Amino acid sequence: MTTAVARPFESRTQQILTSLKESGQLKHLQTIEGPMGATVRLRGYGEVACFCSNNYLGLADHPEVVEAGIEGLRRYGAGTASVRFICGTFECHETLEARIAELYGCEAAYTFTSCWNANEAIFPTLCEPGDLVISDELNHASIIDGIRLAAVIKKGLHKGVYRHSDLGDLRAKLAAARANPEVTGAIWVVTDGVFSMEGDIGDLPGLRAVCDEFGAYLVVDDSHGTGVMGRTGRGTHEHWGMDATKVDYFTGTLGKSLGGAAGGYVVGSRKAIDLLIQRGRPTLFSNALPATVACSAQKAIEVLMREPQRVQRLRDNVAYARTTIREAGFDVLESPTAICPIIVHDTAKAIAMSRRLLELGVFVIGFGYPVVPEGHARLRCQVSAAHGKEHLDAFGAALRQLRKEFK
Numbered sequence: 001m002t003t004a005v006a007r008p009f010e011s012r013t014q015q016i017l018t019s020l021k022e023s024g025q026l027k028h029l030q031t032i033e034g035p036m037g038a039t040v041r042l043r044g045y046g047e048v049a050c051f052c053s054n055n056y057l058g059l060a061d062h063p064e065v066v067e068a069g070i071e072g073l074r075r076y077g078a079g080t081a082s083v084r085f086i087c088g089t090f091e092c093h094e095t096l097e098a099r100i101a102e103l104y105g106c107e108a109a110y111t112f113t114s115c116w117n118a119n120e121a122i123f124p125t126l127c128e129p130g131d132l133v134i135s136d137e138l139n140h141a142s143i144i145d146g147i148r149l150a151a152v153i154k155k156g157l158h159k160g161v162y163r164h165s166d167l168g169d170l171r172a173k174l175a176a177a178r179a180n181p182e183v184t185g186a187i188w189v190v191t192d193g194v195f196s197m198e199g200d201i202g203d204l205p206g207l208r209a210v211c212d213e214f215g216a217y218l219v220v221d222d223s224h225g226t227g228v229m230g231r232t233g234r235g236t237h238e239h240w241g242m243d244a245t246k247v248d249y250f251t252g253t254l255g256k257s258l259g260g261a262a263g264g265y266v267v268g269s270r271k272a273i274d275l276l277i278q279r280g281r282p283t284l285f286s287n288a289l290p291a292t293v294a295c296s297a298q299k300a301i302e303v304l305m306r307e308p309q310r311v312q313r314l315r316d317n318v319a320y321a322r323t324t325i326r327e328a329g330f331d332v333l334e335s336p337t338a339i340c341p342i343i344v345h346d347t348a349k350a351i352a353m354s355r356r357l358l359e360l361g362v363f364v365i366g367f368g369y370p371v372v373p374e375g376h377a378r379l380r381c382q383v384s385a386a387h388g389k390e391h392l393d394a395f396g397a398a399l400r401q402l403r404k405e406f407k
Contacts, residue, residue, distance in 0.1 A: 024351055062300070115251055118251045170210055218249075318340070320389075343377075
């Protein structure tokens with residue numbers, strides 16, 4: 001008689017899900033039944049003001065951006081059906097990559113199906129054994145996983161973490177690395193431009209100075225900064241008054257301010273881009289960016305470059321929203337970015353507050369572990385140039401009611 005082999009996956013998974021439900025931490029997917037905009041039609045709630053989207057410039061439903069995607073679909077079809085080096089490179093990819101390089105004023109750019117893929121490509125491809133990659137402790141999960149993957153693929157690659165935005169700690173760790181005989185190659189310092197959970201910004205001039213001191217490369221993921229920061233929305237480097245060439249490599253996304261569809265990219269030297277084309281596993285083994293997305297993103301960049309007033313409108317809305325949050329009785333982490341976190345500490349409380357805001361007609365998500373550390377749960381409020389005063393005032397009214405109900 002055959003003895004059944006224990007299969008633990010089902011029981012342990014059920015335990016996790018039950019625990020999340022009982023503690024009030026179980027996440028529920030909300031379904032939108034129309035386009036992304038200042039308001040959205042949410043299943044079960046109707047029309048609500050959306051304050052949780054990365055649609056910072058309001059371009060996700062912009063008529064020109066939508067039409068460009070439709071025309072791309074007509075011209076190039078539904079899918080690329082190939083990776084880039086076989087038969088997946090279409091004319092629209094070349095056009096988009098040239099436009100991205102123009103936006104940054106850098107030599108070259110290369111696209112991926114997401115910025116997660118871009119961050120999984122850049123470190124395993126450009127880094128070698130003997131190099132050191134050192135990352136801000138609050139960097140996005142895609143950076144963390146990209147570095148971990150690089151260390152697995154390139155045995156002998158060193159990795160480290162410095163305290164959040166602490167240039168002194170970074171300098172001390174780089175000094176130790178230079179004294180370490182096992183660190184024989186390049187040093188790479190990696191930071192978010194805008195930190196997605198805190199809403200604060202990386203000190204790019206300070207980081208550049210430290211990198212120059214130790215001969216290190218500076219890599220910036222500016223997914224939440226491009227289209228948002230700086231006078232014309234070029235990004236966090238423009239906010240600091242820096243030329244983009246002072247940053248060695250950028251990674252970024254097309255899925256936020258630049259049309260909000262999907263896709264990511266790496267910007268940098270022509271040689272580095274050529275190496276990514278030759279050796280980057282996410283581009284060698286995964287289909288190219290869909291043509292319709294490439295076309296709509298290219299149009300979104302065109303609109304951004306043509307209409308810098310959108311960036312100013314976003315900035316004005318952010319200032320109004322931050323004042324509104326404070327007047328409602330909540331503390332908000334200070335920053336010039338469009339991310340306005342209200343720290344509530346407890347994950348279950350953040351989820352309950354988010355649910356109540358929805359009932360009041362405002363869509364804001366509560367974030368807890370594992371997206372943020374235990375005890376740092378928050379409502380992450382995000383502002384768009386598409387918001388009118390009526391949306392911002394509805395947001396404020398809902399927050400004031402929330403304050404009465406949640407002490």
